[in-house]
């Protein structure tokens with residue numbers, strides 16, 4: 001776990017060996033303690049170099065160990081003892097020095113970084129703080145403002161930035177280990193006192209209180225209700241105002257408040273969930289690590305609406321040549337201008353040159369005959385999409401993969417009109433596609449494993465978090481959205497207002513409440529779908545009870561809002577009013593209040609006081625309940641996939657883990673009991689009826705979320 005060698009006759013080279021990221025597991029900490037003792041007690045050794053195996057210094061504490069009882073040598077005293085040693089210690093940083101890894105480097109007396117290395121204290125993203133002295137040493141090294149920014153955001157910095165900030169002493173293009181050994185030899189006999197960061201005084205800015213206040217306010221605005229960044233501010237305040245011995249105690253106290261918190265558990269779960277989601281398995285048994293994806297060099301995007309434009313940008317900026325197709329010259333020209341503008345702005349932000357030469361715009365599908373992959377992003381209309389797929393099937397070479405950006409239509413029906421159903425899949429991007437990180441890769445019953453592997457790998461290349469899902473109306477994300485938003489509109493009928501519901505959801509941590517989100521997305525899209533499904537509009541049987549459709553409870557309020565031409569932000573009116581069409585400043589609208597009152601009056605509904613608890617339970621438990629159905633139906637393979645989809649596609653707060661993790665934290669028994677209660681009160685709302693899988697899990701003693709898979713075992717897996 002830590003290898004010991006003597007090099008150049010007098011330098012002890014300690015190599016951390018815990019693949020893949022050399023995290024500081026109990027065994028590694030043990031290894032460091034043993035090898036450091038050996039180095040310090042061997043008179044032949046004049047200096048020490050610490051490095052990591054396989055070009056990675058250290059990815060920090062072993063996050064998996066946080067879930068169990070803490071064993072092995074504690075990190076903090078181990079690091080303090082390295083710093084206190086009387087032989088110079090040099091950190092040779094290659095790959096990453098993150099979290100405890102950087103804290104280890106900070107107790108070394110010198111730090112040499114490879115030019116491609118990344119450094120940072122990302123503990124805050126795991127609901128923690130750098131509690132192995134990081135909050136006390138980094139401010140002493142680089143000053144309060146810079147340390148505060150790095151510690152509260154968890155941002156990684158390049159070695160060049162680390163050099164500018166003063167975190168490292170030298171950046172090298174060569175083997176960092178060899179450079180560090182030479183450096184260590186030159187450091188022998190130089191005084192170490194000024195190199196022990198804990199002994200330095202903190203350069204304290206005169207406006208410390210104002211700075212801390214400003215950062216606190218920024219955090220409260222950006223990360224409402226999240227504890228760890230605020231604890232980080234307090235720890236840095238301690239560094240600025242206390243001697244090291246007291247500051248370190250404060251750091252430990254603050255860590256103790258975070259360590260076993262629900263937020264830390266949720267954030268650590270989210271870290272692993274994101275990685276688990278990339279590891280897909282299909283019903284055929286094929287999986288992520290045994291299926292080779294195809295290399296995609298060229299792609300086509302059909303349709304230059306909002307989605308198509310974002311997809312074209314996402315492809316071009318990772319070096320894929322793109323042919324963008326529109327049906328109308330005017331639309332093509334305006335699409336061209338927008339895509340070019342988006343790419344130029346993106347390139348400017350990233351400090352690279354825009355890859356405009358990779359773009360081609362055309363009106364003819366005939367131009368697609370040689371591309372490796374097509375992503376169709378036309379209007380959400382099955383007949384139109386089928387025509388496009390039929391045409392593509394004729395035009396493209398037989399090996400071209402055909403993907404649809406549909407947000408919920410049957411991918412297999414599209415596959416059925418082509419000559420290559422095995423090469424068809426869904427690639428469901430989220431708007432705006434060049435910004436949003438989520439990609440649902442929809443696996444139809446005939447999609448081959450190579451097709452799925454290619455779509456997943458293309459998603460990764462575009463910087464997306466890709467999740468493989470099965471084929472059903474709405475897939476995972478949009479299928480779950482329906483019960484969630486239905487509950488919100490039923491609550492409006494019963495007495496709530498859009499702003500009340502949104503506030504509760506935003507206080508819970510959602511980036512936007514359900515009504516503000518709908519206004520942003522546009523209310524007309526759902527209205528059109530409801531009209532096409534015969535749920536609203538002139539075709540609805542007037543004899544039908546007005547609040548029931550197709551045998552189910554139905555709330556027509558969203559249709560009534562649309563009937564007034566209120567389509568959301570783009571029209572300046574929706575659930576809220578905005579300063580102008582396209583405005584983003586949502587204000588409660590008395591007209592909506594009137595509409596709700598008139599509606600309740602017409603149907604004799606006596607409004608009642610709706611509590612925060614009811615809003616959370618009805619919206620979020622209905623959401624999770626559908627998630628259980630999705631797992632049972634084999635549309636998602638594991639709860640982690642659902643949670644990743646909701647975090648990256650729907651603004652579910654990461655510090656709550658996602659709808660399924662949240663349900664597990666509340667307690668499955670409690671979720672079941674509340675759903676039963678609400679279903680009893682609303683027997684005509686089927687999505688409040690507890691799902692069989694939820695009941696089964698409760699009957700099995702509510703196992704932890706990581707064990708749910710063992711109870712799912714569906715024979716109908718679509719994944």
Ligand SMILES: CCCCCCCCCCCCC/C=C/C(=O)SCCNC(=O)CCNC(=O)[C@H](O)C(C)(C)COP(=O)(O)OP(=O)(O)OC[C@H]1O[C@@H](n2cnc3c(N)ncnc32)[C@H](O)[C@@H]1OP(=O)(O)O
Nearest residue numbers: 023059060061062063064098099100122131132256259275
């Ligand atoms: C009352 C109680 C009081 C309690 C007080 C407790 C006191 C405890 C004190 C402890 C003080 C410790 C302070 C330090 C804390 C930390 O260091 S927390 C960890 C900080 N580090 C990170 O956040 C880095 C996380 N990792 C990454 O960002 C990336 O993995 C990477 C290093 C940049 C590499 O990326 P990439 O090459 O893309 O590979 P991945 O796919 O992400 O990872 C590969 C596999 O490695 C696993 N992994 C990565 N990092 C860790 C880790 N730190 N611990 C455990 N496992 C890790 C990752 O999950 C992948 O594994 P698989 O999923 O199995 O493939």
